[in-house]
Structures are given as structure tokens and as C-alpha cells.
Amino acid sequence: MKILVIGSGAREDVICKTLLKNADNVVFCAPGNDGMKLSGIKTISIDEDDFDRMANFAKTNNIDFTVVGPEEPLVNGIVDFFKKNKLKIFGPNKEAAKVEGSKSFTKKIMADAGVPTAKYEEFTDLDAALEYLKLDQTFPIVIKADGLAAGKGVYISEDLGDATKVVSELLDGHKFNTHKVVIEEFLEGEEFSLMAFVDHKRFYPMPLAQDYKKIFDGDMGLNTGGMGAVCPVQNISSDIEQEAITTVLKPFIDELHHQGIKYTGILYAGLILTKNGIKVIEFNARFGDPETEVVLPRLESDLSMIFNSILKHKKISSIQWNDDGLNLGVFAVSNGYPKKPIFGSLGKIEDFKNCPLTINYSGVRKTDGQLVSNGGRLYLLQTSASTLKEAQDIIYANFAKMDTRNIFYRKDIGKNSI
Numbered sequence: 001m002k003i004l005v006i007g008s009g010a011r012e013d014v015i016c017k018t019l020l021k022n023a024d025n026v027v028f029c030a031p032g033n034d035g036m037k038l039s040g041i042k043t044i045s046i047d048e049d050d051f052d053r054m055a056n057f058a059k060t061n062n063i064d065f066t067v068v069g070p071e072e073p074l075v076n077g078i079v080d081f082f083k084k085n086k087l088k089i090f091g092p093n094k095e096a097a098k099v100e101g102s103k104s105f106t107k108k109i110m111a112d113a114g115v116p117t118a119k120y121e122e123f124t125d126l127d128a129a130l131e132y133l134k135l136d137q138t139f140p141i142v143i144k145a146d147g148l149a150a151g152k153g154v155y156i157s158e159d160l161g162d163a164t165k166v167v168s169e170l171l172d173g174h175k176f177n178t179h180k181v182v183i184e185e186f187l188e189g190e191e192f193s194l195m196a197f198v199d200h201k202r203f204y205p206m207p208l209a210q211d212y213k214k215i216f217d218g219d220m221g222l223n224t225g226g227m228g229a230v231c232p233v234q235n236i237s238s239d240i241e242q243e244a245i246t247t248v249l250k251p252f253i254d255e256l257h258h259q260g261i262k263y264t265g266i267l268y269a270g271l272i273l274t275k276n277g278i279k280v281i282e283f284n285a286r287f288g289d290p291e292t293e294v295v296l297p298r299l300e301s302d303l304s305m306i307f308n309s310i311l312k313h314k315k316i317s318s319i320q321w322n323d324d325g326l327n328l329g330v331f332a333v334s335n336g337y338p339k340k341p342i343f344g345s346l347g348k349i350e351d352f353k354n355c356p357l358t359i360n361y362s363g364v365r366k367t368d369g370q371l372v373s374n375g376g377r378l379y380l381l382q383t384s385a386s387t388l389k390e391a392q393d394i395i396y397a398n399f400a401k402m403d404t405r406n407i408f409y410r411k412d413i414g415k416n417s418i
């Protein structure tokens with residue numbers, strides 16, 4: 001099959017590599033990045049928000065179907081646009097992508113479905129929000145911008161002074177173009193991610209993964225787009241995994257269907273195991289990043305078959321996953337990330353080509369026989385192993401052989417999963 005993958009990060013790199021495991025597939029990635037080309041992925045320079053050129057490419061190259069990686073094109077309606085042009089595309093339409101695009105929409109679906117989540121209130125009016133904050137709230141408290149904010153729209157405020165500043169920036173300053181905020185209870189516990197392939201009411205869960213979001217070891221410092229991930233999550237029991245499927249995924253997907261929202265694509269649930277049970281932190285309308293980089297390498301079934309069956313609404317009898325050991329992925333990020341990434345050389349192309357581990361590339365560019373940084377998150381080293389210690393040893397021994405002058409990486413990814 002001929003498949004077009006939209007996006008340019010490490011998540012799209014692993015989607016392409018997984019599709020290419022079937023030697024009959026021809027895969028294009030638009031826009032992709034220079035690193036992906038090193039492993040033979042064909043990249044096409046079309047911006048992910050240029051729907052016209054994307055659709056035109058799909059049409060003129062007889063693409064069988066397109067797969068959307070990132071959230072923006074989904075929330076902006078690329079699926080509706082392709083369908084109008086009679087092109088097959090895997091992902092939720094604009095209305096269904098609101099599960100990620102609008103926190104208040106998703107909170108309402110969760111309330112209707114009885115899915116457990118943090119207690120919350122929403123506000124469009126600054127004075128009403130400030131009044132609410134002053135009235136006997138417990139801190140820390142969580143403030144979320146309602147729309148897409150590239151992972152930066154969640155604030156954990158320790159006191160009223162900070163919360164007042166945050167709410168004012170969002171509702172008065174309209175940071176991230178925000179006109180509505182959700183203020184919710186702070187939850188404590190182990191976080192984990194559960195993704196599923198969704199075909200309207202039918203869904204197929206993937207193994208659990210865990211994303212390490214903070215910049216520094218020991219989960220310290222600022223939130224990032226994800227510093228690494230592990231799959232499966234050994235400290236979350238299979239009973240809890242089953243409970244997450246039956247008390248979160250199933251009722252949420254049923255409720256979407258019940259409200260006439262036909263969801264086709266990947267649904268991502270960000271969950272937390274609190275002392276009062278599992279609660280939802282967020283839903284996303286796509287594969288998680290970096291979770292996908294450690295989940296898809298464990299897939300033994302043909303990913304193109306899964307996408308194709310779901311696009312035809314054909315039931316899949318079973319999806320096979322490797323259940324030996326684990327997969328670990330660690331991101332190399334620019335020094336100074338996430339505040340102010342400082343760009344520089346990442347080493348010779350040959351060194352990347354000769355690396356014995358799988359590399360999923362993100363913010364990198366090729367120049368004069370070298371890879372150079374072109375973003376905050378640069379590339380992820382990934383391996384499978386029988387134990388976490390073995391996986392960490394393999395990854396960190398490889399980092400020791402790379403040019404690390406301009407990169408930073410966490411040394412404890414996977415630490416919770418023992």
C-alpha cells in the first residue's frame with residue numbers, strides 16, 4: 001500500500017518505520033525531517049497545515065490512505081477536508097478531535113459518561129474566576145487553557161497570588177488565544193498513558209506506557225514535550241489496566257457514539273492512579289509522543305492492516321503485541337530546553353547512521369555532513385531489553401559514544417517502572 005504520514009517528529013518517524021516493516025508498503029512523510037531520511041524514509045516538503053497541497057499530493061500519487069500524527073491538523077479539520085476530496089485518511093474529524101481541542105468539551109463528555117476525572121469549574125469571565133479562586137480553594141490548584149497550547153497550557157499554582165497571575169494572563173491577556181479556562185482539583189499519584197485504536201464503538205487498546213515529562217532527573221523542573229518513555233508500565237498492575245479500559249475507555253467511547261460523534265483514529269487517555277482510584281488527566285486525539293516510540297516497536301501485527309481495517313470499519317480479530325521485557329526511549333534535547341534551546345552541532349551523519357540502536361528523529365537538520373539541532377527535542381534513542389537496568393545500560397552506553405556537547409538527556413527514564 002502507498003501511505004502518507006503527516007507530521008515531522010519522532011512519533012511520525014516511528015509510525016513510518018513500523019509501516020515499513022511490511023515490505024510491500026511505500027511510505028511518505030510530510031514534512032518529515034532530515035534525520036528520517038537517514039533511515040530511508042521518503043520525506044515530502046509540504047507543511048502540515050497546507051491541506052490543499054497535502055490532498056493534492058495524495059491524489060496525484062495514488063496514496064491509499066493518509067495517517068495524521070499531530071493534533072493541530074486534526075483539530076483544524078484535515079480529516080473533513082480529505083474526505084470532502086474523496087481521500088481516505090486515518091484520524092478523527094474536526095468534531096471528534098475536540099476531545100483534545102477543547103478541555104471543556106471533554107470534561108462534559110466525561111461527566112455524561114461517568115468517567116472519573118478531577119473536579120472542575122470553567123470560566124470565561126476573569127472576575128468570576130478570581131472570585132472562585134478566593135473562595136476557599138485548596139492549593140496547589142490546576143489551571144488549564146481551554147484550547148490547544150502545544151502542551152504548555154497547564155499550570156499548577158501553589159498559591160492564590162500565582163493563580164491570580166495565571167488566570168489573568170489567560171483570560172485577560174488571552175495567552176494561547178484563550179477565552180475559557182478550566183480550574184480543577186490537583187491530583188496526586190502515578191501517571192500512565194493508555195492508547196487505543198478506535199473504530200466508532202469498537203476499540204483495541206495498546207499496552208500501557210509512561211511518559212517522563214519533567215526536564216530534570218527525579219521529575220524536577222519544568223514540563224517538557226516528554227523526555228522519554230517506557231512500555232509496558234510494570235508498577236501499574238494488569239487489574240488496574242483492565243479497570244482503566246472498562247471504567248475510562250469504554251464508557252468514554254460509548255458516550256461519544258451515543259452523542260453522535262463518530263470517532264475513527266487513535267484515542268489517548270492520560271491517566272493517574274490516585275488513592276481514590278483511576279482518574280483522567282486528559283484525552284488526546286492522536287498517538288502520544290514519546291509513548292508511541294516505545295509502544296509501536298512492540299506491535300507484532302501489521303500496522304497498515306490495522307489502519308486499513310479500521311478505515312473500512314472491518315472488525316480486527318486480534319492485534320498481537322510482544323510481551324517480553326520492555327522498550328525504553330530517551331530523548332536528547334537541546335541545552336537550555338524547554339525555556340531557551342541553544343542550537344548547535346549534534347555530530348557526524350556517519351555516527352548517526354552507524355548507531356546500533358533505533359533512533360527516532362525530531363528537531364534535526366542536515367548541513368555539511370553533520371546533523372544540527374533545529375528544535376527543542378532532537379532525537380530519541382530506543383531499545384528493547386529484558387530488564388529496565390539492561391535497557392538503561394544499553395541506551396546510556398550509546399549516548400556516551402555520541403557527540404553530547406549540545407545535548408541534554410535524563411539519566412533516569414523508566415525509574416518508576418520497576
Ligand code: AMP
Binds near residue numbers: 142152185188281282
Ligand atoms: P496535560 O497537558 O493536560 O497533559 O498536562 C500536563 C501535565 O500536567 C500532566 O501530565 C500532569 O503531570 C499535570 N496535570 C494536569 N492536570 C493535573 C491535575 N488535575 N492534577 C495534577 N497534575 C495535573
Ligand code: GLY
Binds near residue numbers: 226289291
Ligand atoms: N505524551 C503526552 C502527549 O503526547 O501529549
